[in-house]
Amino acid sequence: MRSRETPVALQGTAQRAVLEVRGVTKRYGSFLAVADVSFSLEQGHVLGMLGPNGAGKTTIICTILGLVHPDAGQIRIAGIDARQDAREALRHVGALVESPTFYPYLTGRENLRILALLRNVPEMRITEVLELVGLAERAEQRVGTYSLGMRQRLAIAAAVLHRPLLLILDEPTNGLDPHGIVEVRELIRGLAANGQTILLCSHALAEVQQVCSHVLILDRGRVVAQGAIDTLLAGDHAVVLRTPVPERVRALCAMTPWLRLLAEDGNVLHLAVPSTCEEEFAQLLLTEQIPVLELSRHSQTLERLFLETTSRSGKRSGNHALRRGRLGWWRLVKGQEK
Numbered sequence: 001m002r003s004r005e006t007p008v009a010l011q012g013t014a015q016r017a018v019l020e021v022r023g024v025t026k027r028y029g030s031f032l033a034v035a036d037v038s039f040s041l042e043q044g045h046v047l048g049m050l051g052p053n054g055a056g057k058t059t060i061i062c063t064i065l066g067l068v069h070p071d072a073g074q075i076r077i078a079g080i081d082a083r084q085d086a087r088e089a090l091r092h093v094g095a096l097v098e099s100p101t102f103y104p105y106l107t108g109r110e111n112l113r114i115l116a117l118l119r120n121v122p123e124m125r126i127t128e129v130l131e132l133v134g135l136a137e138r139a140e141q142r143v144g145t146y147s148l149g150m151r152q153r154l155a156i157a158a159a160v161l162h163r164p165l166l167l168i169l170d171e172p173t174n175g176l177d178p179h180g181i182v183e184v185r186e187l188i189r190g191l192a193a194n195g196q197t198i199l200l201c202s203h204a205l206a207e208v209q210q211v212c213s214h215v216l217i218l219d220r221g222r223v224v225a226q227g228a229i230d231t232l233l234a235g236d237h238a239v240v241l242r243t244p245v246p247e248r249v250r251a252l253c254a255m256t257p258w259l260r261l262l263a264e265d266g267n268v269l270h271l272a273v274p275s276t277c278e279e280e281f282a283q284l285l286l287t288e289q290i291p292v293l294e295l296s297r298h299s300q301t302l303e304r305l306f307l308e309t310t311s312r313s314g315k316r317s318g319n320h321a322l323r324r325g326r327l328g329w330w331r332l333v334k335g336q337e338k
């Protein structure tokens with residue numbers, strides 16, 4: 001597998017976000033699927049987007065890709081307004097959002113060649129991406145003979161063919177066997193290590209923790225936690241506080257430099273409290289007369305943060321028999337399954 005791969009840099013915008021999502025809201029009829037979601041993705045960062053089924057992840061990805069029109073909000077890709085000039089903005093994006101479809105009777109290289117022609121990418125780049133995804137040796141074999149993991153890697157090769165600034169991967173290890181999962185995960189790690197900006201949507205929390213620099217957790221269409229993984233997990237300084245006055249604790253966080261709000265869900269707040277400030281924290285709760293219903297301290301893992309900030313199921317109430325497939329097709333499902 002090739003080790004070096006540098007996407008085209010954002011010209012003159014070292015500090016500029018590759019992706020900016022501001023106040024994006026999407027309703028399906030009266031159902032609010034995405035509610036005022038904002039986040040940004042800096043160049044070289046790998047953002048893991050997490051959330052239970054129905055949290056709104058695919059809807060957000062589809063709004064970024066111009067497949068779903070939001071009711072409100074702004075999306076900028078490489079500084080370009082994606083709602084005004086989708087074509088230009090999407091030139092900077094490579095995406096894997098659905099199980100890849102290739103011509104099974106053509107080789108890996110021939111399949112990429114078709115895409116390269118469409119995108120005006122030189123032949124040399126095909127060899128580069130085949131190496132990058134570790135398929136150089138199988139490039140001349142028919143895709144019909146490839147394993148699912150190899151097809152997924154070929155799909156990632158196709159997505160980065162035109163050196164996009166932003167790579168969007170929606171559940172890239174879904175349905176793969178453990179070997180395939182490791183192959184694809186290693187590939188993503190390699191891309192990330194080489195500076196590729198990635199938005200990764202996944203249910204595999206361990207994968208996100210291993211691969212991503214930042215995380216965004218959604219629940220029922222809302223952002224419930226976001227930030228750098230290291231900061232969010234905050235080592236062993238995480239405190240969970242249940243109180244009937246969460247707004248007062250939020251105000252305290254805003255006024256107290258060492259006290260940080262990591263995430264919240266109703267009256268349960270996740271706070272980062274440095275171990276050197278434990279006594280001060282207890283004192284603060286007393287002097288401010290914050291009623292404490294529950295207070296616990298633990299080392300935070302992404303899994304715990306996820307479970308504590310999200311509901312058991314993001315499923316909408318009422319009739320949930322029809323679900324949309326990734327690219328807009330509707331299909332019948334049972335219960336909470338997609």
Ligand code: ATP
Binds near residue numbers: 028033056057323324
């Ligand atoms: P999963 O993890 O299952 O892929 P998700 O986080 O990607 O879920 P979305 O697919 O974005 O969630 O769906 C968010 C909510 O919007 C769900 O309740 C879903 O049923 C609803 N929804 C999505 N698309 C439509 C649509 N075209 N019409 C009506 N409701 C929709």
